[in-house]
Amino acid sequence: MIGASPGVETVEAPAGLPVSVSRGYWQQVVVRLVHNRVALVCGVIQVLLILIAVLAQPFVHLVLHQDPYAQDLTDNLVGIGRDGHLLGTDQLGRDVAARLVYGAQVSLLVGYLTVGLQILIGGTLGILAGYYGGVVDALLMRIVDIVLSVPSIFLLILLGSLSPRIGPITLGTTGPVTLAIVIALISWGGVARLVRAETLATKQRDFVLATRSLGAGDARIMFRHLLPNVVSVMVVAASLSVGGVILVEAALDYIGLGIAPPTASWGNMISDAQEYFYHSVSIVVLPGAAIFLTVLAMNLFGNGLRDAIDPRLRRFR
Amino acid sequence: MFGTYVVRRCLIAIPVLFGVSLLSYALLSVTAGDVVPGLALNPNITAADIARIRDNMGLNEPFWQQYTNWAGLLWPFGRLGLFHGRYTTGLLEGNFGNSAVNGLPVMSIIATHLGNTIELTATAMVIGILIAIPFGIIAARNHGGPIDNILTALSVAGVAVPSFWLGLVLILLFAVGFSQWGLPSLPTGGAVSSFGGGGIGDRVVHLILPACVLAFGYLAVWSRYMRSSMLDVLSQDYMRTAQSKGMSMLRAIYVHGLRNAIIPLVTLIGLELPNLFAGSAIIEIVFSWPGLGLEAYQAATDHDFTVVMALTTFVATMVVLGNLVADLLYAVLDPRIRYG
Numbered sequence: 244m245i246g247a248s249p250g251v252e253t254v255e256a257p258a259g260l261p262v263s264v265s266r267g268y269w270q271q272v273v274v275r276l277v278h279n280r281v282a283l284v285c286g287v288i289q290v291l292l293i294l295i296a297v298l299a300q301p302f303v304h305l306v307l308h309q310d311p312y313a314q315d316l317t318d319n320l321v322g323i324g325r326d327g328h329l330l331g332t333d334q335l336g337r338d339v340a341a342r343l344v345y346g347a348q349v350s351l352l353v354g355y356l357t358v359g360l361q362i363l364i365g366g367t368l369g370i371l372a373g374y375y376g377g378v379v380d381a382l383l384m385r386i387v388d389i390v391l392s393v394p395s396i397f398l399l400i401l402l403g404s405l406s407p408r409i410g411p412i413t414l415g416t417t418g419p420v421t422l423a424i425v426i427a428l429i430s431w432g433g434v435a436r437l438v439r440a441e442t443l444a445t446k447q448r449d450f451v452l453a454t455r456s457l458g459a460g461d462a463r464i465m466f467r468h469l470l471p472n473v474v475s476v477m478v479v480a481a482s483l484s485v486g487g488v489i490l491v492e493a494a495l496d497y498i499g500l501g502i503a504p505p506t507a508s509w510g511n512m513i514s515d516a517q518e519y520f521y522h523s524v525s526i527v528v529l530p531g532a533a534i535f536l537t538v539l540a541m542n543l544f545g546n547g548l549r550d551a552i553d554p555r556l557r558r559f560r
Numbered sequence: 561m562f563g564t565y566v567v568r569r570c571l572i573a574i575p576v577l578f579g580v581s582l583l584s585y586a587l588l589s590v591t592a593g594d595v596v597p598g599l600a601l602n603p604n605i606t607a608a609d610i611a612r613i614r615d616n617m618g619l620n621e622p623f624w625q626q627y628t629n630w631a632g633l634l635w636p637f638g639r640l641g642l643f644h645g646r647y648t649t650g651l652l653e654g655n656f657g658n659s660a661v662n663g664l665p666v667m668s669i670i671a672t673h674l675g676n677t678i679e680l681t682a683t684a685m686v687i688g689i690l691i692a693i694p695f696g697i698i699a700a701r702n703h704g705g706p707i708d709n710i711l712t713a714l715s716v717a718g719v720a721v722p723s724f725w726l727g728l729v730l731i732l733l734f735a736v737g738f739s740q741w742g743l744p745s746l747p748t749g750g751a752v753s754s755f756g757g758g759g760i761g762d763r764v765v766h767l768i769l770p771a772c773v774l775a776f777g778y779l780a781v782w783s784r785y786m787r788s789s790m791l792d793v794l795s796q797d798y799m800r801t802a803q804s805k806g807m808s809m810l811r812a813i814y815v816h817g818l819r820n821a822i823i824p825l826v827t828l829i830g831l832e833l834p835n836l837f838a839g840s841a842i843i844e845i846v847f848s849w850p851g852l853g854l855e856a857y858q859a860a861t862d863h864d865f866t867v868v869m870a871l872t873t874f875v876a877t878m879v880v881l882g883n884l885v886a887d888l889l890y891a892v893l894d895p896r897i898r899y900g
Contacts (some may be wrong), residue, residue, distance in 0.1 A: 253875065372875045385572070390578035392879040394838035396857055397872040404860035404868065444860060486720060494724050498857060513725055520732050531725035539720040 275551035282547020288540040294349040303345070309338035311507055312346045333512070333526050334519045335498045342507040349508040350537065352419045353426070354489045358481045360427030365434030368476050372435070373442025374465050384439070384458055391432040395491065398429050404502030416495060417503040428487060434480050441473040471499050475552045482545035486538035510536050580876040581651060583691040585627050588869045630657065633890070656870040661862050666870040669855055672836070676751055677851030679763075681836045683771040688778030689829065693723050693822070696786020697813060700794060720737065721891025727773045734769060749848035754801055766846040774840055778832070785825055785865070793821040830889065834882035838875045 276282055295302055303309060307329060315336035315515040321333045330340040372383040399416065402425050406415040416422045445451070446469060454468050495501035496510025504511055516526035591821065616625055628634055630648020649655040656666035699711040735785050738745035747766050787836055793799060794817065802812040832839070841853025848854065859867035 266606060286610045327882050335807065342656075383573050385579065388576045388880075389571075389583060392834075392883065393580055393583065393872065393876040394574060394841070394879060396841040396853065397838065397875055400841070400856050400860045401584075401865070401868045401872050404863065405865060412841070439789055488719075493722050497722075497724050498842070498845050500860070512727065517732075522734070527728065531722060531729065534725065535717075535720055538722075539716065542720055 251275065257312070271390060272548075272551045275483045276442040276547055282544055285540040285544035285547065287534075289544055292347055292537060293350060294542070295344055295544060296351045296481075299344050299348045303341045307338065307340050307344070309341040311341035312339060312505060313337065315410075320352075320519060320526070322487045322523070323525055324359045330529055331523060331525055333516060333523075339512075339529060343508040343509070343529060346509040346512060346530065347534065349419050349502055349506065349538070350489050350492060350498065350534070353423045353492045353534035354485045356420065357430070359494075360424065361431045361434050361484065362477050362481055364427065365431035366438050366473075369438025370442050370465050370469060372428070372474065373439040374445075374446055374461070374469065380439070383435070387432040387435050390429060393429065395429050399425070399491070400500060401493055403495065404430075416501055419502060419537075422492065422495070422501060425490060430484075433478065433484075437453050437476050437480050438473050442469055445469055445472045454538070479549045479552055481543070482548045486541040486545070489534065489538055489541070509549045531544075562891065563584070563874045567890060567892075573880055576880050577877060580629065580880065581631050581873050584869045584876070585630055588622075588865055589623055589626065621666055651873070656874060657866050659859070659861075659864050659867045661864040661867075666867055666874075670866065670874055671848055672853065673852050673855050674847060677840060677844070677853065678836055679701060679751075680767065680770055680774065680849055680851060681840050683767055684774035684840070685778060685829070685832065685836075686774035687771060688782055689825075691775070692779050692782035692786050693825070694820075695783040695819075696790050696825075697818075699787040700790035701809075701813075703791060708787075711787070715780040715784050717774050721776075723773055724842050724846045725771065725775055727777065727843055730769050730773060731847070732798040750848075753852050759794045762864065770840075770849050771845050774843050782825060785828055786821065790817065790821040794818045796820075804853065805816075827890070830886045834879035835888050836882065 251421070275287070276432045303311060309328065313336075315332070317336070318326055318328075319334055319336035321328055321332050323329075325331060326514055328338050328340065330338075330343065333339055333342070335557075368383050372380040400416060401478055405418040406417075413427075414421060414425050416425055431546050451464060451468060459468070488527040492501060493508070493510035493513075497514045499511075499514065501510055502508040504515070513527060516530070588894045605665050614620060617630060622627075630650055632652040632655065634650075654667060656670070658665050659669070660883075695711055696837075699708045702708045736745075736748045746769055748765075751763060751766050770773040790813075794813075799812055799817060802816055803809060807815070837852065840849070840851060841856065843849065844851045844853040845857050852875060856868050859865075859871070
């Protein structure tokens with residue numbers, strides 16, 4: 244898919260014909276994305292963030308020479324660049340830079356995992372509803388209505404304090420994986436609506452009829468033929484919602500119902516730091532700036548990806 | 561046809577409301593073991609006492625019976641005296657249950673906090689609209705210029721900034737910092753001052769920071785929409801006609817452009833109606849604003865789950881009804897929607 248060559252593109256998608264999903268289409272997407280400077284920069288920032296998060300441990304120990312959990316009360320709240328601490332230390336003398344790197348791990352894991360699960364749940368149910376229509380559609384869309392009407396922050400507060408157990412699974416919000424599952428379970432409705440609408444439009448097209456006349460079953464039509472056509476909607480929805488999920492996760496950590504200390508997350512770093520604002524402004528500002536810049540990069544990349552995938556949507560520029 | 565649409569739209573809301581209440585109650589029942597907080601920690605209460613209390617609260621009944629009692633689904637039978645056994649009023653009769661911690665009816669908690677939430681969200685929305693419209697017009701008129709770019713950057717930032725952090729930084733600056741430096745400062749939280757508060761001026765002063773933080777998020781989104789719809793309108797023929805007849809650009813915008821450009825924004829604001837009840841929970845918590853969100857949060861930290869669940873159900877009900885009202889209003893305003 245990657246490694247675009249304009250020659251192949253023009254052969255596969257001659258001018259004037261509607262471009263369907265094919266190798267050429269995705270190559271065009273990559274070409275358009277690379278030509279959008281803002282999106283390109285934000286994409287690079289995202290890749291760097293992912294690298295830092297994945298390689299957090301070696302990065303912190305070999306580059307920063309610090310441990311995010313090592314406390315030193317004789318060396319707490321030191322300023323930026325002092326005593327070998329690149330971004331200073333917090334109230335317990337822990338290295339802020341190292342904690343920010345570990346916090347990136349949490350935010351990115353929750354962000355991407357949640358969006359992946361949203362796509363899995365919302366995408367599957369959206370295709371089913373759009374393809375079968377009728378009673379299945381009405382039933383699934385009412386479930387979507389229910390999920391979308393319960394205000395997510397109230398539900399997260401409820402779930403965060405209850406930690407309900409369903410069989411062997413505890414739906415707590417204190418670990419990144421369970422938190423991602425919880426947020427995904429209450430936020431897949433939007434994706435389901437988008438995918439359903441796209442499926443409704445796609446299933447009217449002739450190639451679906453042709454496939455069915457060749458004897459393909461429902462499952463084959465849905466997942467081999469409809470899915471590739473709705474996947475671009477999913478990709479756009481996913482890339483635009485990662486940022487929002489990270490904001491929700493940080494807010495939940497901040498109010499004490501999310502990732503529990505001592506695990507460092509950007510949200511709980513802010514709530515720990517706020518009482519020591521007089522002694523160090525940077526320990527409040529830095530984690531917030533980290534959230535802001537990450538979400539900003541993800542939103543702008545999502546915008547670029549949307550423009551690249553569907554140039555018709557570019558009218559707002 | 562319009563009547564049919566109204567009836568159909570209302571009927572659709574019923575299963576959704578049913579599902580919302582069922583979802584909340586199911587969540588609570590999964591943790592029914594902890595419904596009465598702290599009971600097991602009290603050394604003077606025996607296991608037999610706990611069993612008796614749970615029995616009195618109806619927690620030993622089957623799930624469906626508990627749910628129908630809580631939701632009050634049997635109220636016609638109860639009212640007509642046809643119900644055998646223990647009958648209590650439920651959701652359908654406006655009884656949201658009692659707090660397990662202090663015994664207060666949840667309905668009275670809602671009555672004292674709902675107004676505060678609406679005061680905050682409505683103020684934020686009004687501030688958002690009042691700034692978004694001129695910002696959108698200015699950005700569209702300077703399309704591609706430096707002012708447009710600055711406003712675009714501001715709105716992109718407004719979507720990406722964590723609202724709780726912005727609120728915290730503003731508190732630290734305008735409330736804590738300013739009072740330290742001997743400048744006139746804003747209060748750090750709450751809706752009124754503890755001593756001698758409660759007047760209009762006092763409430764307004766408390767409202768400024770939380771409403772501005774909340775409005776920033778609305779402003780970011782709405783000014784973008786206003787800009788793009790104003791750009792659309794500026795390229796229309798009737799705008800050129802108006803100017804060629806000698807009308808100034810600004811006058812043409814205010815006489816002809818604005819009312820056309822504002823239509824998509826009105827739709828968008830209508831979609832935000834349900835957020836009057838739910839949109840501000842995090843900001844309420846940051847600013848200790850005594851609304852439904854803060855109340856739910858405090859109940860959650862007190863392990864008073866019946867209150868959290870009842871508040872969640874109430875707010876979700878308001879969201880469903882808000883969506884219903886918004887849909888019906890569109891049907892009235894825009895005749896094309898009626899058959900949809």
